[in-house]
Amino acid sequence: MRSDAEDATASTDDAPASPAQERRAETRWAAFAGIVVAAVLTALVQQPETAVGRTIGLIALAAMAVPLFVINPHRLDRQTQWSRVLAIVFSAVLVLVNQLGVANVVVRLIDGSADGASVLLEAAQVWITNVIAFGLLYWELDRGGPVARGTLPRRELPLADFAFPQDDEEDASHEVAAGSSRRADWRPGFVDYLYVSLTNTMAFSPTDAMPLRSRTKLLMSVQALTGFVLLALVISRAVNILA
Template structure:
């Protein structure tokens, strides 16, 4: 029993990478220089912090405990962060289309919103796949919920030894926050999955929304930059 607990403790994901990403996202979100959304962003930030505190108290270091309420609170939190940033996305798109805002400022704002979007969607993917980070780190594979993503490690068990030794089948590899952050980053840049493939309809829809957001932002930013340089 002691060996099982030790193995579970080693497999349980630490909170700090996701916490660091969350802090960066909230700071960028609140510092967006848009007076039209200032009050909304301040209220949303306070609500998000209040929602996150119980989750931090439940698992201050390693993600080992989860109840029904904390599972739904965690999902609600990440969805709220994504939705809150989409408001910023909408205002940035409007400003880029109208061309009324200061060029350098709107490009910086677009970058802030873009980075926040990467982190927010990364947190959402991290929170929904296979039952969430607590489940991935503490349950056996037969107990995990249906996967939302198929990672390269999930199908590399038959590769050469130096690759297969870190596969899911041989090392019991489980994806962590950095893996989902990379999925989010590549989806925002390539507008399609590159590292991990979406396996469920809900995942494809979420990735589709993120990809469209990234494409529109990039297209309008390039257009605005061309106008600035041309002027």
Template sequence: MSKTEDARRSRSAEPEHRWPPLIATVIALALYAALPSIIPVFERYAVVGICLLMLIALVVYNPHRLARQSKWSRRAEIGIALFILISNQITLVETVVRLLNKSGNGAELLLASLQVWGTNVIAFGLLFWALDRGGPVSRVNVPRHELPLADFRFPQDEDHDTVDEVSRGSSRRADWVPSYIDYFYFSLSNSMAFSPTDTMPLSHRAKLLMALESFGGFVLLALVIARAVSLIG
């Protein structure tokens, strides 16, 4: 028996389904491609094309569940999230400049702001998901005492000593691990509340990434509200 199989036997958590992060990535790429922007269409489509090629390779490697991992697959998961995130930060800056200068059609700018914000939520969720505790494959295959230090603390990580119907689903009793839906949810709540809600950042990189997401969301929302008020007036 291989070391991976032996380690897998010590865990009861099931490998994560491929579909949630796959659908989220496709939606983020579609939003980015359709975004009204001064960035040339060729450059935007080049980003989308590179991400799609990496995504296809990852789907072929793990078509149904994220059960295995190699150096290239881990780099590709992180690379896709970074490609989308960095590209979207450039369009966020552009959108902020256009909002400040009151240039362009008002309705188009408001729609662009919504697209940038939505892409940001998905992209940050993907990056959190790809980085935390070694990534989605490590979280279910590596024995907990050998996992890299966690970037985030979820409620399930400390629910083992509560009432039985809650503690049965905790990390300690049920071997619960976060999936993309969990990272998407707290990325969404962080972007709306501008602060952690039920999930707390632990590492410096997690805090810096959440701070960047909160700051971008706050600036975008403030300028959108100001632009909307001016349009109404």
């Protein structure tokens, strides 16, 4: 039998959240800030070889961003089939446009066709953009995207691409379990996916959230490989500059 204290705790944990505690749909401003940073860095990269591709990509991104902002100007609480597809395409285009910069930086680092300072700066720009772009793509793919995560009951969410620590903490200590997925109905936001992207790029392996689906593992593999090649070549180039 459970004690009165345990019954009281269980009742508290199972009680519905008050209006002040109810989860609200995620705002778009964290992701918007990331997109702006990525777009600015992409535009500032001084690579004549990729200028046409980057310009076309940035124009396409701007064109796709307009209807996405119109349908959800502040909170991400509305979605149609076309807006869902457009959001994923937007993230994928940002990733692909940045890969042009990554490839060009790698070529220039290998053949030594650019001076050390400029190519190191470009490597930093595409590396940061890579983190943001993949974070945005993970954010759009996992559990049906930000609109689904913010509006659907948990039992109706699509399959998860990532398992976050909060998804397994309902049996932890009270102060930890209180913020878990089951007890607090916690859902990951853009910052969580940005952190996953950053740690995957730096550690070349998942450190916070574990990938669950094949598509996620493939995307994280591409990102980790890209980050590894960039960092390895940048370090080699920096050593040559200092030598």
